Amino acid sequence: MKEQFEQYDVGDFFDEAFPKGGGSVRPTYRETADFFANLTDERMRTSLRSLERTFLKQGVTFTVYSDGQGTERIFPFDPFPRIIPAEEWAVIEQGLRQRIQALNLFLKDIYSERRILKEKVIPEELIKTSKHNRAEFAGVKLPHDTYIHICGTDLIRDGEGRYCVLEDNGRCPSGVSYMLENRLAMKRTFPDLYRKLNVERVADYPLELLKTLHAVSPRQQDAPVCVLLTPGQYNSAYFEHTFLAQQMGIEIVEGRDLLVENERVYMHTTKGLVQVDVIYRRIDDDFLDPRFFRRDSILGVPDLMRAYRAGNVTLVNAVGTGVADDKATYAYVPEMIRFYLSEEPVLPNIETYLGSRPDELAYMLEKMDQLVVKAVDEAGGYGMLIGPASTKAEVEEFRAKVKSNPRGFIAQPVISLSRHPTFCDGTLEGRHIDLRPFVLTGKETVVIPGGLTRVALRKGSLVVNSSQGGGSKDTWVLRAAPLAET
Numbered sequence: 001m002k003e004q005f006e007q008y009d010v011g012d013f014f015d016e017a018f019p020k021g022g023g024s025v026r027p028t029y030r031e032t033a034d035f036f037a038n039l040t041d042e043r044m045r046t047s048l049r050s051l052e053r054t055f056l057k058q059g060v061t062f063t064v065y066s067d068g069q070g071t072e073r074i075f076p077f078d079p080f081p082r083i084i085p086a087e088e089w090a091v092i093e094q095g096l097r098q099r100i101q102a103l104n105l106f107l108k109d110i111y112s113e114r115r116i117l118k119e120k121v122i123p124e125e126l127i128k129t130s131k132h133n134r135a136e137f138a139g140v141k142l143p144h145d146t147y148i149h150i151c152g153t154d155l156i157r158d159g160e161g162r163y164c165v166l167e168d169n170g171r172c173p174s175g176v177s178y179m180l181e182n183r184l185a186m187k188r189t190f191p192d193l194y195r196k197l198n199v200e201r202v203a204d205y206p207l208e209l210l211k212t213l214h215a216v217s218p219r220q221q222d223a224p225v226c227v228l229l230t231p232g233q234y235n236s237a238y239f240e241h242t243f244l245a246q247q248m249g250i251e252i253v254e255g256r257d258l259l260v261e262n263e264r265v266y267m268h269t270t271k272g273l274v275q276v277d278v279i280y281r282r283i284d285d286d287f288l289d290p291r292f293f294r295r296d297s298i299l300g301v302p303d304l305m306r307a308y309r310a311g312n313v314t315l316v317n318a319v320g321t322g323v324a325d326d327k328a329t330y331a332y333v334p335e336m337i338r339f340y341l342s343e344e345p346v347l348p349n350i351e352t353y354l355g356s357r358p359d360e361l362a363y364m365l366e367k368m369d370q371l372v373v374k375a376v377d378e379a380g381g382y383g384m385l386i387g388p389a390s391t392k393a394e395v396e397e398f399r400a401k402v403k404s405n406p407r408g409f410i411a412q413p414v415i416s417l418s419r420h421p422t423f424c425d426g427t428l429e430g431r432h433i434d435l436r437p438f439v440l441t442g443k444e445t446v447v448i449p450g451g452l453t454r455v456a457l458r459k460g461s462l463v464v465n466s467s468q469g470g471g472s473k474d475t476w477v478l479r480a481a482p483l484a485e486t
Contacts (some may be wrong), residue, residue, distance in 0.1 A: 001044055004420075004428040009431055014161045014418045016082060028085050028478070033421075035193045036080060041426075047189050048423070051079060054185045059239060060178065064131060075178055076471030077082065078422045081186060082433065082453040085199070086480035092155070092163060092437065093447045095347030100439050102153055103170065105340040107147035113140045113319060121339050122332045129407050130161045131377045132171070133321020134285065139318075140309055143216040143445050147318040150209070150280075151439045152176070152452075155347070157418035164415075165329055165347050165433065169379070170321045172282050175452040175472075176438050177240035180247075182474040183450075200366070200449035200477040204395060205248035205438065208446050209280075213248075215442030216314045217277040224277040227251045227267060228281060229258070231283055231299045232473040234359060241282050250280075260303035263310040280316045288319070327376040327410050328354055351413055355406035363409040364402060369395050371411040373402065388414060417462055422455055432456040434464050435475065449477040 005025075010018045016181055017029040039047070044074040084092070109116050110127055111134075115122045152173030154166040183202050187194050210226070217224035230241040232254055246251035257268050258276065266273040281288065287297040292305040307313045323329060331352040334345045336445050353360040353371075364371065369389055375383030385398040402409045419430035437451035453473040454464035464470040 001039045001428075002382070005033060005037040008421060008428055009430065011419065013416055013430065013432075014157055014159050015430060016157075016418055016420045016433070018272075018421070027348075031196060032081065032083060032193065035190075044423075047079065050189050051073050051077060051185050054063055054188060055181070058181055058184075059480060060181045076455075076457060077182060077185065077385050078148070078431075078455055078457075078471055078473050079186065079189065080421050080423060080428075081474045081476045082420055082435070083476045084450075086478050089200075089449060089477045090480075093348065093449075095163070095165075095345070096153060096437060096439050097249065097324040097445055098341065098343060098346050099153060099168070099333065099442055100148060100445060101164070102333065102336040102340050103151070103168065104145065104147050106336045107318075107321060107324055108142075109340075110323065111135075115338055116336070119339075120327075121335050123356075126332075126407075127323060130323045130326045132320065132326060134323075135319035137309070137320050141311060142318055143218065143314060146216060146441050147321050148324065148437075149212055149318075149441055151217060151441070152436045153439065155435045155437065156350075159416045161418065163347055164350050165330075165333070166350060167327060168324060169436070170325045171284065171317060173436075173438070174237045174240055174282075175436055176448075177243040178472055179438070179448075179450060179452045179475070180243075182452075182472060187473045194476075197476060198199060198479045200446055202450045206244060207246070208440050208448070210248045210250070212440045212442035212446070213250075213278045213280060213316060216315055216316065218311055219275075219277050221277075225267070225274055226278040226280065227253045227258075227276055229253055229255070229271065229279050229281040229283055229301075231287070235282070237282065239469065242418050244280075248336060255283075255300045258301045260301060260307050263303075263307045263312055264453070265301065265304065265307050265313045276313060277315060278314045284382045284455055285319055285322065288315075305397065322377075327374055328356065328407070331410065342449075350415060353411040355385070355409040355411075360411075361402070361406050364409070365399055366383065368399050370414070372414055373398055373409055373411045376408055376410060384463075386414065389462075414462070417456075417464075420453075420455070422457070422473075424459075429459070431459075432462050432464065433473070450475040 006473040010020055017025055025124040060075050116122050148170040152169040155163050157163055157165050209220050214224050228245040230252055259266055265276040267276050283299050288295045289304040290297045290300055291302045334349055337343055337345045353364050355361045371387050373385040417432040420433045421428050422431040433453050433455050435453050438448045440446045453475045455465045455471045457471045
């Protein structure tokens with residue numbers, strides 16, 4: 001493998017492991033690069049087969065809907081870990097804590113006093129026209145005023161290596177099970193390297209998540225009854241649903257397993273009905289209650305919203321959090337931080353143009369072949385145009401969509417995501433990556449030291465989503481060195 005490291009091409013990108021212009025590996029990666037460089041080709045092939053068997057045995061899969069068949073696949077994994085030094089992580093954690101605090105204050109505000117709208121920091125029309133705005137839930141009191149209990153904020157590094165926020169996932173963020181399984185696989189396959197680097201733990205996530213669920217229970221008893229509500233086995237993230245329920249030791253349920261009586265939610269069990277205090281829902285708002293939202297939903301629980309409004313059950317995440325998930329709202333998060341916290345953002349946004357602003361719309365339409373254009377309410381890499389990588393016909397088709405619904409689109413400059421050494425068909429090549437750390441908020445906020453590093457496995461691609469051919473890496477946050485004794 002040593003020859004492959006010597007021939008590695010950094011290219012004109014910020015590379016996590018190697019500086020531009022060649023030279024030695026970055027200090028953070030020195031031991032890891034030496035470890036892989038000194039592996040024989042046979043040992044590497046054996047390790048890769050071992051990793052694949054581990055994921056097969058554990059059933060670490062996801063479902064691809066875009067192929068028209070709902071194909072279930074093993075989540076692609078690369079063994080070269082992404083490494084983040086302690087001092088770098090400290091800044092990331094500070095920025096994530098700041099951001100989730102501002103987002104929760106924002107959601108509480110728009111569903112109560114609406115100060116940020118009255119003072120015209122954010123246009124009221126932007127909130128009114130958000131697909132996920134749930135104005136009918138204004139005034140509902142939530143435990144600890146927490147709306148987003150689980151957040152997956154996507155971070156990228158630009159051409160200079162600066163961490164920036166790409167988007168916030170505050171409805172039903174997924175991917176944490178892959179973070180946990182990646183870590184287990186790496187510890188089993190490369191135990192010596194893992195122990196040598198003194199890596200922060202991520203295995204406490206299920207326990208921290210359960211603590212978060214308990215903290216927001218409306219009945220503060222010794223053992224609140226928590227359940228995970230899934231759409232069922234055909235959902236793309238069903239592996240994660242079952243994995244997390246098992247790890248937390250709570251029941252995984254479908255809508256038919258629950259019922260509402262006297263504005264309280266009950267679960268069918270072999271011993272009769274048991275009252276449920278907290279529902280970790282992996283179902284979008286629209287499908288939660290067929291008597292309140294979509295009448296054709298067979299996934300939800302009739303009258304669930306009556307129990308929710310009465311304060312007898314907590315939903316994680318809360319109804320209406322999608323307003324903060326809206327890609328147009330994202331553009332205003334720095335203003336939220338300044339408005340609610342009187343601070344400057346620690347982690348900056350990507351420059352963003354809104355179709356709802358006439359001057360920015362004109363720029364979007366004119367420069368569409370040079371921009372990344374996104375639908376504000378899509379996810380998973382869908383509803384997106386990467387202008388420089390698209391045909392003229394694709395650009396024109398998207399231009400027509402934006403003209404017909406300006407509010408529904410934003411645009412951003414093409415950012416050269418940082419790259420990372422990745423093993424691709426037996427060779428070491430640079431591939432673009434991002435990072436999704438996970439933040440839990442109940443009574444307190446916990447930032448898990450690491451996250452899911454997603455990899456665009458297709459050469460030259462900037463799209464890291466698994467549904468679009470992406471994979472993942474384990475993310476190793478190094479522990480801070482102890483202070484020397486004086």
